[in-house]
Amino acid sequence: GLSEKLGGVFKKLKGRGKLTEADVKEAMKEVKMALLEADVSYKVVKDFVANVTERSVGEDVLKSLTPAQQVIKIVNEELVKLMGEANSKINFPSKPPCVIMMCGLQGSGKTTHAAKLAKMFKRQGSRPLLIAADVYRPAAIDQLKIVAEKAEVPVFEMGQIDPRKIVKAGLKEAKDYGYDLVIIDTAGRLHIDEELMDELKDIKKIAEPNEIMLVVDAMIGQDAVKVASSFDEALGIDSVILTKLDSDTRGGAALSVLAVTGKPIKFVGMGEKLDEFEPFHPERMASRILGMGDMLTLIEKASQTVDEEEAEKLAKKMQEEGFDLDDLLEQMKQIHKMGSIKNIISMLPGANKVSDEDLEMGEAALKKTEAIIHSMTKAERKKPAIIDPKRKRRIAAGSGTQVSDVNQLLKQYDDMKKMMKQFGIGGGMLHGKSARR
Template identity: 45%
Template structure:
């Protein structure tokens, strides 16, 4: 949803490329690029001006050091990016905040908002998230007494997530809310989420009823559920609700939609209320705790590894994932692992969102990102599922090396999966490239860390290290046998080749025995040099 804003920051960074230090002259074009993107994204004008002025002052006041203590060279553009990141974090809410918990009884959350914002659905999403993450025991209270079938909808959602739903056969929302809290106490439940009525627009009757509910139940949290797709109207709505109810936070919905992002970027600064949760999809598990730092990283194209791991832990059993990752990093990678990998990524959400959270995000152009196709996941899966058990476990059976057997196997797989033989051949080639990448990382000892636990994504966290190896092998010449950047992964989802990685990691084709031997010699030489240095000390 932040494509416009992200592109603005990319353009700003390009304008500072090659600059040794930041000056008022060279920073102005960069800020202009950001300004255009923020206004196009429907960010409030006053907020935009203040944001840019803060960046200007902090960037110009900062002393630019071209070489860090670690020896790593940095640029004026790097300092500018860091300044933008810090300001964005503050812009989006600063330190991460949580719901206010009641120490003397059930924690009460009152959900308010306009009709159609998604209050009922997000009441269930919030109950599921807090039950799973914070081990709370929730009760849903259906206090929307006006919308037809609102109570039935909440009961259905409650059944899906195995959370009790309380309501009464009355149109008195205050009574329903009060009796709901009494029921929670009697059942030793420690969380009450009250779904209230909405209107198509803010009116006095709506606010009066909500004020009556608030006075009767004294909730610790009053959260406004607001649709991010309505732009600056979302901010005005938040201000109106806050004036009458004194909100404690915001739940922003439809962050996965094709929105311009202005509401998310403005709501904190305009209302002073933090975004606590963000809806990222239609299913009941698509709600996440809003992390300003993670969102700032995504906007700047720096990724959000914490958020990525959060998505991953929802999608798969961690013990199983660790065993799978260990197998892969030991060089064992077959079509069964490949099928598991694309299945896991599919569960983590739209592939564009997954890639946006990786450290490679800034290197993927908007054009390449738009080519990424989620439907390709199921297509690739159907091809693998048409293979025999023997073929999945031994992918080399499908290598065409003047082998009539391999050709007949591919023809059979193509027919069984309703794909062309070329599509099957392309998939096998992509798989072989990925297997070589896995073996390369295994040989270089690049496993480990959080990212290594994600089947098929462990290589993303190690690209920087691999770039160093590429430089040792001659810099711009490219790493022999490696797909162009993330070509294999990009092609797998229909996006074409991803951009080349730092250090000239271009190239293509199968890695020859000579290339592997040269790599082994290089590793041995580096090891010997390291031992010599240690002896001299």
Template identity: 65%
Template sequence: MAFDGLSEKLSAAFKRLRSKGKLSESDVKEAMREVRLALLEADVNYKVAKDFTQKVTERAVGSEVMESLTPAQMVIKIVNEELTELMGGTNARLNFPSKPPLVLMMCGLQGSGKTTHSAKLGRLLKSQGHRPLLVACDIYRPAAIQQLEVVGNKAGVPVFQMGTENPVKIAQAAVAHAKDHGNDVVILDTAGRLHIDEDLMTELKNIKNKVEPQEILLVVDAMTGQDAVNVAKSFNDLLEISGVILTKLDGDTRGGAALSVRAVTGKPIKFSGIGEKLEDLEAFHPDRMASRILGMGDMLSLIEDAQNKLDEKKAREMAEKLTQNQLDLNDLLDQFQQVRKMGPLKGILGKLPGVDQKKLDEANVDDRIMDRMCAIILSMTPAERAKPSIINPSRKRRIAAGSGMKVEDVNRLLRQFEQMQKMMKQMGGKKGKRRRGMFPPMNMGGMGGMGGRMPF
């Protein structure tokens, strides 16, 4: 997960601060020294780390903090505010013109993920009600046009291409095509190079001059740390980019690039890539990222994920069934499938406030657990799912063979489901009806309170 190392070191520094009732100036300076070291170890630019800790120290040694009843909490609040400001303060949105289309030029080094993230961005914009058009302006890399067509088709976004024609002419023709066909966003997937060279920049400048894009987004790999920041600075000096898409943020445990890009270039991170799937692109929110770094969770992003990826109608039906104690294995299967839509379990748990990231990393959270449970349920007949009590030993053997699991695994799932039903009845009172809004705890380790053990 992103920022794991930094989060751990900051938590340790603030734990020492909290252990002291009253803070002295030397206590704050010692804590800030640890924070600076943590930032440098996270591959944050040296000047950025130095300026950050200096700002926090200046604010933290004031009388308002020192004389507070909870000085340590005040210091953490200041660090949170300064981290948010360091990454841009607020979510930087795309600048849509009053007269469409919005022309958006994607640029970056080869291998940074421009083509994939062009499709990801197209999919995201389409889900928001826009009509994007992907444009193949990379005529040099083998199969680049075919790749864009494949990912564009998966994202459900049309692709405009003219083969190996001049990229400037392709871009101009694409904008004219978008105006004629009602596309309100044009995403230009430009060519990358193994390093920044004059030919690459000249071509990008020519496209910029001819089609006048409102947005120039630089795609950089977060895993490259300070190299990503240097690339961003070089592109900004030559092209004057409007923002950055930071890819592979889910795999960058240090997070130095995310914390340095804005301070070094003055340009905001607008989107972050958080996985390999086309839906794994999200708007970058500095305040939420700061909360995640400080171990405060990110409930807003979790709620947005649930709203975007879960079926509201099915959720209402499930709530109604729960109030009437009518839950069966079909409903359980549906719940597993809904949760899987929200991404890896570690990612979901990591957004919850108060979750110890170090312990979460050490825990053996296997996403295949739900897949195995689903396989068992899918191996049952409709009658067995609706009424699990009819499943006798011979049926269990058939279900185990059909799902590739053991009979013990089938028994364990049925036992846990039975315990969950009992808990629902206990919570429901004498009439067997539960109070609206109360739901039994769903535990991946033991649905219904099996002490957090993983079932398989």
């Protein structure tokens, strides 16, 4: 898939200290192939690669201390551009109700997301009405009722009769009872067929929707593009909801959908629960496609905040003498400079699983670590291996902690040292500089 390919390219770039123009061109070849394979149109890919290459081979980038990171950053920025601006607005007409028509293949998430939208708009002060226009399976109407109840939004249904009649009557109901938002849940099929499209076209004619939203399952990957194109050609869509992003797909489809159809993704679904729903953020999606969480933002923030001279001194020292506990403390101070731990963690991949309690514990652990290191002698900080059990007890007492805390810190230090080695000593992102020059 696209993400794996790009991931591979960037791993290669990351592992290098210096880059040449040829390196960038080579990497861009693979980016190009990956994007083409993901069904992004040739013109879009060509422009994308041209932009990234032009920006990457600039003097500033190649001569910078972290060229690979810079190139990744440029790719990221161009990906964001490709996905357009964040825009989740739905234009309410001056004369209510606003009508949203959901369409998409069977199982894509129409019913679930009709309820998610209804709940969101209700919270914003609207009075939504859901119309049950998927009449082919009796269970479909029941399912809509169940999710609607969770959203505390009423459902208009007439059983399994002609959906055209249902929509007509539902709209009348909305006007009569002052609902200002109508969301029509339509039927889907496993594959696009003429009968389905004819039905949807009729519903469109009757309902004159303000917004036709195509619901696309991110897990179908590249097929998303074909689905979006077909629906757009046959019915005309206004926007896309990309669902099931909680799955392990990285969402490369997001890139192709917009690039090919020109229709924006307005919302994303991240789970079965009604709250697992949010406006589409191109930056987050670009990072996700790159597989790095908001790592780039973090790198950027780090390089802005960290004092350049300090960083260089630290990098030089680490290269010559290795990474000791004083360095760990220094790193921690830099982290503090960058802002609260909460902000930092929220930028890391998988961060939405971090609870407030975890975050508070993180802050507390940091303070504790600082206290422990301050209770050590200079020699101990340089060479933690010399700390014997007796000293551990003294350090614990001196810092108001337990011996187990001291042990834990020493273990953390070992782990971090290993990690620094993996990045190449001094190549860690926290000081924003590469020592390998």
